[in-house]
Amino acid sequence: MSDTSTPKLDFIREIIADDLATGKHATTITRFPPEPNGYLHIGHAKSICLNFGIALENAGVGAKCHLRFDDTNPEKEETEYVESIKADVKWLGFDWGSDLYFASDYFAFFHDCAVHLIKEGKAYVETQSAEEMRASRGNLTTPGTPSPGRSRGVEENLDLFARMKAGEFKEGECVLRAKIDLASSNMNLRDPVLYRIMHSEHHNTGDAWCIYPMYDFAHPLEDALEHITHSLCTLEFENHRPLYDWFIENCPVPSKPRQIEFARLNLSYTIMSKRKLLELVQGGHVGGWNDPLLPTISGMRRRGYPPEAVVHFCKRVGITKFNGTTDVALLEFDIRDFLNHAAPRRMAVLDPVKVVLENWSAEPHATVEVPNHPQNPDMGDRHIPISNEVWIEREDFMEVPEKKFFRLGPDRYVRLKGANIIRCIGYEKDAEGKITLIRAELLPGTIGVDTPEGVVCKAAIHWVDVATGVDAEVRIYDRLFTEEDPDAAEGGFLSVINPDSLKTVTARIEPALAEVEPGFSCQFDRLGYFIADAIDHAPGTKPVFNRTVALKDSWVKKGGR
């Protein structure tokens, strides 16, 4: 396969290509191994795209990517999370085929490996408390000291471990430790815990077990068992690699996977900590894990983000070991870019002012025909009703127009998008000076034709017919959950939520919008991108729209640049 335009390979893909070229591996098997203790977020999307992407790219040699739930801690894991994770991976467009696994299905194997280590004199039962262990482990500069249990004989360890498994001990009474090196400069090697006692119900294995393996012990064994060739994880596991390799070397495993670390995704102004997201959900600060406010995959889905755009973004940020922070502007670009091509256009008015067309009878008509997409005629046209009264956006009218303002003002012209050019011939204000009504006249014969000679009309604005326009709830989202908001008060992350940002406004929308299907995205903002997604509404009821991508200027500048 000669490819003149060889795509640039990141360092991981290079390693994999090498292993294939040198014959070290005949194929490549990766895995995405989430713990089902929460919903996936944009950071996980990067890992999903990496692992499943590599499998896809090497499909020619039978490469695969497993979906494996790393469920070794029954206290934090739930079936709800398993289902949401599957749905999110699918939504991103990836398929694990028949390769769906649970670490909990390997509990017997982990146990056998533990017994093997004990027999080899490489593991022992520890009866010190967690506090005592912490103390005897030493610290960054001083080596640890052996506990009495470290010199226990094999038979006694075997017996104690069997009794641990049989449920004879309470939680915390004892653990199984590997006997490695108490003086290692790598703390992970100072006799790490292999098994702890937990008398709790497991979402998959129920009460079959009361001892559960630790991540460091279980993960390499899971990988080896599944013949994973390249086990890709994030940078914080770098110091765990020697331990990973130690288990591979010292346990009876069927293959030798290699762990490779890459930098996790950090996005500016975005909270990506599972712990904090959990706190937001459990504290009732958001409507759930799939609240469009959150950077979860399900939240992005409800925002109307196209999955292809998210995947494209993940590819574009690349894979390195550099621990940086990606500007959300990169994500937003991909979202806008995909939506721009795919989203049909609709009109909506959020902050309405009524315009009365005084000479309505000059050109009587009931509907106008408007294209669904400005550049793509294949998307067709729609007919929308119009009468002598329409709503327009308050900010599309200026009593005293500033320079470079091209829309409506006294005695000025503007086009009602898809319909006539109108001229403002008067307006009314209330006591506070707020515009309450605009009087205008339409220019007959200006539908679908260029601006007539002698008329200055440089803009086309959104409008909605007063008689037939439909009301809909429009939720407006800014990027609320930020840890870097300069205006945020000090303290917990909750202080950075801007309570004013979650607004619900009643917008006037064109009737065509009231009939859209759930999941429909469209653009209806004149100024920037303003994508609506009809979410979760039953047929026949009014859709709820959420604004998904902030206007170019409105938010980012506030972030201080």
Add this chain to the structure above:
RNA sequence: AGCCUCAUAGUGUAAUGGUAACACCCCGGAUUCUGAUUCCGUUAUUCUAGGUUCGAAUCCUAGUGAGGCUACCA
């Protein structure tokens, strides 16, 4: 403090000892029935100091800065 890892425009990522580049962002201009899109253009980059070499972003040493590690979480 010890060990491990990382460092290229504002941001992310290329360049694999041979002319430092791409995308985003920003700014300016043209077009536009969305102040969108599209098109054109501008600014700006190898952390520091030594060394190896004809030649260093790349290799070596030291320094600086950032991240990780002292869980019976993953």
